[in-house]
Amino acid sequence: MNTFGTLFRLTCFGESHGAALGGVIDGCPAGVVVDEAFVQAQLDRRRPGQSALTTSRNEADKVQFLSGIFEGKTTGTPIGFVIYNTNQHSGDYSQISEVYRPSHADYTYNQKYGFRDYRGGGRSSARETACRVVAGALAQLLLKQAGLNIQIQATITQAGGSTDVEQAILAAKQQGDTIGGIISCTITGVPAGWGEPVFDKLHAKLGAAMLSINAVKGFDYGAGFDIVDKRGSEVNDVFETDADGNVVTRTNYSGGIQGGISNGMPITFRVAFKPVPTLMQPQETIDKEGNVVTLQPKGRHDACVLPRAVPIVEAMAAMVLADAYLLQRNSRL
Amino acid sequence: MNTFGTLFRLTCFGESHGAALGGVIDGCPAGVVVDEAFVQAQLDRRRPGQSALTTSRNEADKVQFLSGIFEGKTTGTPIGFVIYNTNQHSGDYSQISEVYRPSHADYTYNQKYGFRDYRGGGRSSARETACRVVAGALAQLLLKQAGLNIQIQATITQAGGSTDVEQAILAAKQQGDTIGGIISCTITGVPAGWGEPVFDKLHAKLGAAMLSINAVKGFDYGAGFDIVDKRGSEVNDVFETDADGNVVTRTNYSGGIQGGISNGMPITFRVAFKPVPTLMQPQETIDKEGNVVTLQPKGRHDACVLPRAVPIVEAMAAMVLADAYLLQRNSRL
Amino acid sequence: MNTFGTLFRLTCFGESHGAALGGVIDGCPAGVVVDEAFVQAQLDRRRPGQSALTTSRNEADKVQFLSGIFEGKTTGTPIGFVIYNTNQHSGDYSQISEVYRPSHADYTYNQKYGFRDYRGGGRSSARETACRVVAGALAQLLLKQAGLNIQIQATITQAGGSTDVEQAILAAKQQGDTIGGIISCTITGVPAGWGEPVFDKLHAKLGAAMLSINAVKGFDYGAGFDIVDKRGSEVNDVFETDADGNVVTRTNYSGGIQGGISNGMPITFRVAFKPVPTLMQPQETIDKEGNVVTLQPKGRHDACVLPRAVPIVEAMAAMVLADAYLLQRNSRL
């Protein structure tokens, strides 16, 4: 359940305020040069405290590789890694131990498991996404060193109701409120033929990957939800050959994927994020006994998760592609 | 790759114009009374030729169970089934063997596998969804006989740009064109505590399930894409207790799922479908050699897949829930 | 649970006296020419009634492929197949519905599932191995057409206490008794480098494969159980180079596998089979209510399963190797 991928696999662990997060990256072929600075740089993109747009908490997420790398290269054996939690203040979270925070996972974890690690949200905290970023960075290195020129580029295209992202986030922050938004991602350089028919369509894997990220409420690809009021004659992507004789499509409503398999055009998708539920204003809720209580704002929190979610979206996309790459190596005799 | 589910699993096979479709349903507990009439009725909802809204082809999809059922009940062993293709006219499809139809999977299958079964789209045809409906019906029977009162209700809420579904489809049909639309689904009766944290969040599984259906371009749940321009203070779902003392939320922007786990409120999601790419009008494309050719309309095809997709959406949802049900039986000691 | 393999996978179904057996072979690359006569010939090796050594029942096991093959070649999509049961006489088995036959699975199935399909042993019957033979034949075709010269040769090296197999079986048959024995298998032509470290060692996969065959009680490879009273200095396989400069070992106590990975030497293993528990003489046992009853011999049964088990051992080995072959294609960048 805590494993992602079929051949290129991440199995991860860790709570927000436990001793450490970490994981095992299994199935990475031997011979990939591990650029640890690149991995750390991806991780740094995710951590808070980097700009006025994110929480001022300073979490130094330092990844330590424990196995699977020798003389700078992957050995084909599993790559274990840890990220120690160095800055927990469990005391900060004592208020929530008996209370179900609105739109958090407190109540559902309790119902599922009978109790929960309430410190900082425990396993439900987005802190676990640090492990995804590590594995995504490895996936990027694999794809690059396999000679593929794949570019994965995620950007915030909407924050709250606005395209002026910075302004929208600062406004929400000032009001002690939060906003969501949309991250759009474009992937170029994926050859035609990746992805599996039926259940493991490439966009179904990308969708599952994105929907597994905290606070995500929706996913679409290509023309997405906007296609529903178009005619087939408007949005069919006509095949043609380009100047070099390559097969391309005149338009790209398909978002680079047809029948679940890449067609060589740019892969495009959108991810919708909700406003983070932790507000800097009082909120009504109930405790375990059903008493109505008022949650008081406490600590430092992001007014919008999107700036920090960009590298996570890219990491998940990279893992899906690395997996698809390895799988398609066996599609023909 | 052709297996769906972790514990309640469907492994399926079959092309549009091969001898038969079929599959193996594995992991269904022993003791479920198999109401074959109910299964067949679900299958009949999917088949064409039932109203003016769908193609007039008459495909009698008759499921035959081959194993795993004894004296009317599941035995705990795998349930094999077949649906023979009785009405193929391969000759109808000879035109497409050398041509890449716009927005179909012809080109991508060729790139992946080197060649393809071009008859009626082969494996990429939506005909494979018949197997999903069979497995979904079994999942429904399992959930019901487990004493759960779960209702899965999908409906077409938009066809093309309109909410007058019948009118929109007939108009498109008359013009030899096609339209997409939105199917909305509401599931009631799921207890709190189903779904797994992190990668296998309940909505991520539902999303992957829906995105794997032919022609689907997007998925969102709860407030979905509409949440992105709301404030956290507007869309946080406040917990309260109802008249019976049950924990409920005052609003349901979460769509019944928090932190990837059901919270007992109705689960709501939307699925966006594109217009089917097969048109009743000429279309430009290229053949295998890159020559520009014109596709002439031929045969009988749906102007809109949504009426037939409703039972498929429900079937996939049922399979996800049956799997989540079995998994959660092990969430506590 | 009814799926075997990681990339080259068989998911199978079927009871002894149900409508049909069958399965889905998934993960076979596109482009394998399917020699159906070869597949049927493997299946014919398994069926009874071929010589005085096996039961005189005549089960015509005719495999029908339903999908995944087009113009004689695999398409990369799942290969569905069925083998209809044409010769069941359920009436022959009514005696056992209330009785637990000694050393059969009657009691354990009842305990697990609450009831069982008692006709001919249901799912516990060795009849399911027909599906393994079909998938094993496909695996053989894949390996051969991948340009590998792998030879899998299983032979009966002991029947009862004797190496005169024919004589031993006929003697047991005459006495209405049964015997077990040993099948030894040698596989040549496997390149060095197949198999995975730790849990999925090549011999662990072979062992699991063989132990899953009905009536198997033991598995060893290389020097096997006989190695336990040897010194390391006696059984270490010294590396040297042969006349062509290839790395070989002077001896092969390792049985072609070191550290779970093939070393290019012949792979050798042994499989121990118990005497089939169905005897042609009265046996004491109890029924469901605990009453002591006497089972009377009935029907026609093998006095020794080994002659029919030879192609099953080879089929399982072929599936393990096909899987290892596909997996090792991704061991390096």
Add this chain to the structure above:
Amino acid sequence: MNTFGTLFRLTCFGESHGAALGGVIDGCPAGVVVDEAFVQAQLDRRRPGQSALTTSRNEADKVQFLSGIFEGKTTGTPIGFVIYNTNQHSGDYSQISEVYRPSHADYTYNQKYGFRDYRGGGRSSARETACRVVAGALAQLLLKQAGLNIQIQATITQAGGSTDVEQAILAAKQQGDTIGGIISCTITGVPAGWGEPVFDKLHAKLGAAMLSINAVKGFDYGAGFDIVDKRGSEVNDVFETDADGNVVTRTNYSGGIQGGISNGMPITFRVAFKPVPTLMQPQETIDKEGNVVTLQPKGRHDACVLPRAVPIVEAMAAMVLADAYLLQRNSRL
């Protein structure tokens, strides 16, 4: 590939001389009280330096749990753990970097991956079994707290050709040689009904588990290889009822498993180990270039792995049983 189990799963990592070993235990239900002293005690049984029978190297294997445990109990989320390697002397192993040690995995890893971490055998070292012992201890705690009275008892029944284990090992050690032997295991208290038909038979899972342990050459259960020269009439296990009315078998040639499913009788199996290939005497072999070289003995090594393998056998058995326990909870409606 480095994951063991279906529901109760260990994914592990680590090389002999890397920074650390560790893993993720996933699928353990919430609410198991984690007795860390018990886990550490199991680990201590495996480590060397405990008696004259094992190597005098002193490896303090201290497990650190990093997640998944809160207030002393499992939370249902993944349990990450590490065991740091504190005592490596990589210099000790420089001799082997260019040489293929007889009956080790040096050559096969090189062939598979193109290069290898040669320090202390890297991933092929039995040091990875420490992680298995940790997970096995958790499995034991789960089974116990589930109210089951399962006893798993492994013992050395033969070392070299002798039953006087201590004497045989000391004699081999004195001669700079090594011996193998047999570990026999008996498991009592497993209820009838555990294990899955066909591929995942309980003994097939036990067999795969045992065969995955370093140096294991064979596995059999119940009467095992000794059954092959018996008649069916001799070794059929007659059912009867005991004084309490429970169904038992008069004999137990089946080893507690019939048709792949436990029957409530003691489960018995044997595991054959080869002599460890590292000798305290010179050995001939070749290097990477094919030159004949002589390996000189160096360091401290076990003359027989069996004393340290006992807790590993028990740990793997416990994991198989924990998995079977969770799976069978879903065998009936």
